[in-house]
Amino acid sequence: xxxxxxxxxxxxxxxxxxxxxxxxxxxxxxxxxxxxxxxxxxxxxxxxxxxxxxxxxxxxxxxxxxxxxxxxxxxxxxxxxxxxxxxxxxxxxxxxxxxxxxxxxxxxxxxxxxxxxxxxxxxxxxxxxxxxxxxxxxxxxxxxxxxxxxxxxxxxxxxxxxxxxxxxxxxxxxxxxxxxxxxxxxxxxxxxxxxxxxxxxxxxxxxxxxxxxxxxxxxxxxxxxxxxxxxxxxxxxxxxxxxxxxx
Numbered sequence: 001x002x003x004x005x006x007x008x009x010x011x012x013x014x015x016x017x018x019x020x021x022x023x024x025x026x027x028x029x030x031x032x033x034x035x036x037x038x039x040x041x042x043x044x045x046x047x048x049x050x051x052x053x054x055x056x057x058x059x060x061x062x063x064x065x066x067x068x069x070x071x072x073x074x075x076x077x078x079x080x081x082x083x084x085x086x087x088x089x090x091x092x093x094x095x096x097x098x099x100x101x102x103x104x105x106x107x108x109x110x111x112x113x114x115x116x117x118x119x120x121x122x123x124x125x126x127x128x129x130x131x132x133x134x135x136x137x138x139x140x141x142x143x144x145x146x147x148x149x150x151x152x153x154x155x156x157x158x159x160x161x162x163x164x165x166x167x168x169x170x171x172x173x174x175x176x177x178x179x180x181x182x183x184x185x186x187x188x189x190x191x192x193x194x195x196x197x198x199x200x201x202x203x204x205x206x207x208x209x210x211x212x213x214x215x216x217x218x219x220x221x222x223x224x225x226x227x228x229x230x231x232x233x234x235x236x237x238x239x240x241x242x243x244x245x246x247x
Contacts (some may be wrong), residue, residue, distance in 0.1 A: 005028060005029065006028075006030070006032050006051045006052060006053070006113060006114075007029070007030045007031075007032070007048065007049075007050040007051050007245070008021075008024055008029045008030070008032070008050055008051065008052045008053075008054060008113075008233050009031075009032050009033070009034060009037060009041070009045060009048060009050035009052070009053050009054070009076070010024075010031060010032070010033050010034070010054045011034050011041045011053065011054060011055040011056065011059055012033065012034070012035070012036040012056055013035060013036075013061075014035065014036075016031070016215050017033060018209070018212070019215070020054070021033060022213070023106065024113070025135075025138070027110060027114050027115070029052075029113065030061075030138070032048050032050065033209050036056060036058075036059055036092070037060075037192040038059065038060065038061045038065045039061070040056075041053075041059075041065060042065060042068070042069075046170040049074050050076055051071065051076055051077060051158045052076055052077045052078075052079060052113065053076040053078050053079070054079045054080075054081065055078065055079070055080050055081070055094075056080070056081050056083055056088060057080055057081065057082045057083045057084065057087060058083050058084070062080070062092070062113075063093060064094075065075070066078050066093040066094065067093060067122045067195055069205070070093070077095045077112075078093065078094045078095050078096075079094060079095060079096045079097075079098065079109065079112070080094040080096075080097050080098070081098050081100055081105075082097055082098065082099045082100060083100055089158060096108070096109070096112050129175060131162060132163060132239070133156075133160070134226070135239050136156050136159045136160060136163075136235075136239060137156065139159075139214070139235055139238075139239060140152065140155060140156060142206075142210045142214075143202060143206045143210060143211070143214065143235075144202040144203075144206045145198050145202045146202075149194070149197070149198035149202070150155075150194045150195030150197070150198070151191075151195040151196075151197055151198035151199075151203065151205050152198060153184070154180050154184070154191050154194055154195050154198075155195050155198060155199075155231075155232065156191055157183065158172075158176050158180060158191075158195065158228075158232045159235050159236045159239070161175075161176050161179060161180075162176065162232050162233050162236035163236040163239060163240050172228065172232065173188070173192075176232070177191045177192055185230055189225055190231045192228060195228050195231075195232075196227075196228050199225070199226060199228065199231050200225060203225050203226075213238075214234060214238050218230075
């Protein structure tokens with residue numbers, strides 16, 4: 001049986017929160033984000049029922065929020081990132097308090113969530129690092145590309161090929177489409193068309209924070225929709241970096 005995955009809600013969606021989320025995903029967690037507002041956090045908590053909630057010490061009314069969530073039937077582990085001076089009172093309602101200035105803060109967080117990586121398993125029973133196939137599937141799910149799209153398997157395979165190829169051999173029409181077409185016994189034109197349809201159909205459904213996480217400044221233009229090659233190679237490069245590789 002496949003090990004279950006820990007779900008984490010990060011109570012912010014700024015650049016630092018997105019970077020923390022990327023590191024947690026690299027460890028195998030399922031991550032979602034909320035605005036740094038207790039009502040938004042509470043609403044997202046009710047929607048996703050995460051195992052872990054990570055808050056900033058600067059979140060207003062966090063004490064009331066934590067007290068309320070601790071009383072819920074699916075109470076999460078609460079972790080608070082201490083942004084300013086040491087506040088011992090945070091320990092009254094948090095399971096773990098991390099000092100932002102502590103160089104070992106990230107290691108402490110990963111140890112608490114994933115356990116000792118050398119042990120091969122974690123506190124929550126998941127492997128500390130996800131394989132490439134699972135990371136691609138998770139990325140597509142976050143971007144609202146699901147198995148009901150005819151192009152789902154084509155995109156998954158295209159990102160895998162792009163992740164494993166060097167920059168010189170990244171010809172999407174010359175190399176990737178024909179390779180996928182041969183594997184699935186369809187035409188390269190069919191591969192291109194189904195990938196394009198899946199990207200365009202799912203783009204409006206994807207959360208702005210998720211699109212920003214993968215595509216960065218491109219998303220500042222609200223009218224921008226990635227082409228097939230942009231989508232495949234940008235996502236492939238993001239996942240390569242998460243796995244500790246180089247573009």
